[in-house]
Amino acid sequence: MITYPVLEKRATIGVTASSAGVGPGSVELFGEACSRMKERGFQVICGDTVYKHDKAKSASGKERGTEFNQMMSDDRIDLIIPPWGGELLIEMLEHIDFGKVRHKWVLGFSDISLLLLVITLRTGIATAHGPSFGDLRGKVTDQTTAMWQTVLSTASGQSVVQRSSLNYHQEVEGAEPSPSLFHLNTRTQWKTVSGDAVSLRGRLLGGCIDIIRHIIGTPYGDVRHFQEAFIHQEPVIWYLEYCELNTVDLRRSLVQMKLAGWFENCSGVMFGRGGTNTPIDNYTAEDAYKELAEELQLPVVYDLDYGHVPPQMTLINGAYAEVNVAGGSGVITQYFYE
Template identity: 55%
Template sequence: MIRYPMLKESAKIGVTAPSSGVPPVLHNMFKQACERMEQRGFEVTCGDTVWTQSKAKSAPAKVRAAELNKMLSNNEIDIIIPPWGGELLIEIMEHVDFTTIQDKWILGYSDTSVLMLALTLKTGLATANGTNFVDVRGEYSDETTAMWEKVLRTKVGESVLQHSSEKYQKKWQHDAPTPCVFHLTEKTNWKTVSGAKEKVEGRLLGGCIDVIRHLIGTPFGDVAQFRKQFLNSDEPILWFLENCEMNTTDLRRTLVHMKLAGWFENCSGILFGRSAANEPVGDYTVEDVYQDMTEDLGVPIIYDIDCGHQPPQITFVNGAYAKVEVENGRGTVLQHFKA
């Protein structure tokens, strides 16, 4: 059975940096995010790792893990939201104490998805792939991003519906944020390999493919055991994946690796987020990668969805049962918090 935390009103947010911290030059930006969240009724408590960044990480692995473990086991903290992702979260995984975790949400994306996917796979605790903490520092949030609160306040047995965005951000402009932080200038257009309307459903699992791929073959990436222990045997997996930096052949190699490792057994489909990466190698394009995956797995592929490093982001809950529909460039994601 999947366990779903419940985000209460006036929740206490624990901010720790299991991957990258905030360098001094950006401390004011981060403080603004804290102030915004407090204005919205949340209580914010920040760990020491948030304020430091050196050698591509906020702190040594054991220091990061100790602070994270403290927040995971603290029943006064209702939700953990890292400032953002980073590069080396995987260094802490062997030091995470999975035995003392209190049920609470973890929200984020990018490198944070290593922790979130591992937590769901090992414990059956639902985790939320969505906005980062620094991205909610605006005067308001766009409609897609703002849904994170409604999603995380969904009760067990209930459902929550999200829609594709109207526009998305093509390029980050950190030095010139808009009132909603992002520069939403490009028309959103969800696509399918078939070119036709698609409907797909299953238990959601996923994250940033660049980093979650490194869980394969480790104690933290046992998808088969997760299915056996926490799901009904006939429930398919619906993967959501987003590519941060890989070119098309690296993406293809990674997806084949996932297939050979059994991650795509009983897979009902794959949802791919928009990406500024996906650089072609020769004439091998990302559309070719998606076509190859459709032929390999015999399942629908939906791409350019609201997930990843080109915001805004739909909040996808690892472990939830989702029904996704796409037609004429528009999409809906209905998530059922099914135990």
């Protein structure tokens, strides 16, 4: 059974730096995010790890894990959002008390996607892959990103619909700062390997491949137990994206996932827009997607609205989803079913 937290109005956000902290060069940006969230009616409580950052992390794995446990136990805090991603969240996993994880949303992406996936796999509590705290500092928020509040406010047993964006972000050298942070200047095109319309049904699981691949074969990556204990062998839709992988490392990682059984009882695979997609010896990301589709004999869709190329939808680990992609656009409906 999957259980879903609910975001209430005027909630209190606990900010803990589960991966990277706020270094000297980012204090102003983080301060803007805090101010924006307070303007929108939220309260913000920052942990001691937030304003620490050295050697690719905010603090030791033990300190980060301890602070996360404290925020989970703190009745004042309604949801937890790390400031942004980073590199070494994996160090804190062994210091999290999963037996005391409460029904609070945890929201983020990139390195934070590892924390999200592990919480859901270990506890059956839904977690939210979506914008980081720092992504919410704009004077305005684009329609796709802004859906995080609507999604997290959805009651158990209800559903929420998100539609593909009209445009996605491309850096423009010398461009004026955007009030929404992103330069949404390039036409969004959701694509399918087959070239045909695709429909997927199943329970969502996923995250950033760069990060989540490292729990394969560990007690934190027991997908089979999750399928048996929490979703009673319903099919899984894997939603994946990647940040720094070149195309052959992407391919190696997908094969590793397949060999580990992560794609067993899977109804399809979705990929967010890649931040790199660097071809190696004429081997492209599209080649990797096509080979995965052929090997699994499953539909594969890509360039969807989540991951390291904004804007991004909010996808819920554990939720039942219907995904429809056709003609370059698509709709994802998430049902908060137990």
